[in-house]
Amino acid sequence: MEIAPAGQWFRKTVVDSAVTRFEEPFVHPYFAANIWFVRGADADLLVDAGMGLRPLTPALDLTPGKPVLALATHIHLDHVGALCEFENRLGPRESAAAFATMPDTLTYAHEFRHLDDAVSALPSPGWTPDDYQLTPAPLTRILTEGDVIDLGDRSFTVLELPGHSPDGIGLLDEKSGLFFGGDAIYDAQLLDDMPNSDRAVYRQTMERLKTLPISIGHGGHGPSFDARRMSEIIEAYLWRAA
Numbered sequence: 001m002e003i004a005p006a007g008q009w010f011r012k013t014v015v016d017s018a019v020t021r022f023e024e025p026f027v028h029p030y031f032a033a034n035i036w037f038v039r040g041a042d043a044d045l046l047v048d049a050g051m052g053l054r055p056l057t058p059a060l061d062l063t064p065g066k067p068v069l070a071l072a073t074h075i076h077l078d079h080v081g082a083l084c085e086f087e088n089r090l091g092p093r094e095s096a097a098a099f100a101t102m103p104d105t106l107t108y109a110h111e112f113r114h115l116d117d118a119v120s121a122l123p124s125p126g127w128t129p130d131d132y133q134l135t136p137a138p139l140t141r142i143l144t145e146g147d148v149i150d151l152g153d154r155s156f157t158v159l160e161l162p163g164h165s166p167d168g169i170g171l172l173d174e175k176s177g178l179f180f181g182g183d184a185i186y187d188a189q190l191l192d193d194m195p196n197s198d199r200a201v202y203r204q205t206m207e208r209l210k211t212l213p214i215s216i217g218h219g220g221h222g223p224s225f226d227a228r229r230m231s232e233i234i235e236a237y238l239w240r241a242a
């Protein structure tokens with residue numbers, strides 16, 4: 001298998017003046033999550049950190065001296081891989097302690113290790129999936145429902161959105177309606193059948209999401225969605241789960 005071309009491990013899409021999306025196109029589609037970068041006035045925010053197969057920081061075009069708040073919406077492998085590269089590491093209360101050890105039982109890293117087609121190009125010469133290990137990234141700030149993440153010109157309220165995983169959180173900018181859903185809600189196949197998923201809890205999360213005043217939603221996987229599309233995704237899930 002070929003090595004991924006230099007500088008192309010991450011695919012970058014500028015969404016608007018504040019938000020940029022990064023993806024890992026050579027990772028198996030099941031584990032190819034969205035990485036969101038939000039430029040703020042006083043601090044920048046990273047929402048999720050990919051697989052950690054290549055260093056993420058060089059792809060981000062960071063401003064020297066400006067703080068970056070690197071946040072994980074939950075501890076699944078495809079959201080926490082590069083968290084260790086950042087000084088400020090934020091994550092959910094429910095799984096907080098586990099960020100210091102990254103156990104397979106919560107990250108599901110073993111599922112990637114055992115894939116035949118884990119990647120379509122190598123992250124580095126001679127790499128094999130058996131080598132895959134998440135680097136521990138102890139949290140420096142533990143997030144709970146209602147916490148506020150302030151970037152200077154905008155702030156996000158933390159929402160606990162369990163179901164897909166017990167520790168899922170989302171972020172809502174209540175002024176603009178900008179919303180990050182993690183894996184609680186996105187516009188692709190939603191997953192509620194992993195060992196730590198809870199369908200009854202997930203349904204409650206969906207009922208809560210119905211009432212959320214979003215303008216645009218950026219999820220852990222798939223394309224972004226507006227309020228109307230979000231209700232369609234919610235209704236489809238609730239219908240399927242009924």
Ligand SMILES: [Zn+2]
Pocket residue numbers: 074076164165183
């Ligand atoms: Zn997940």
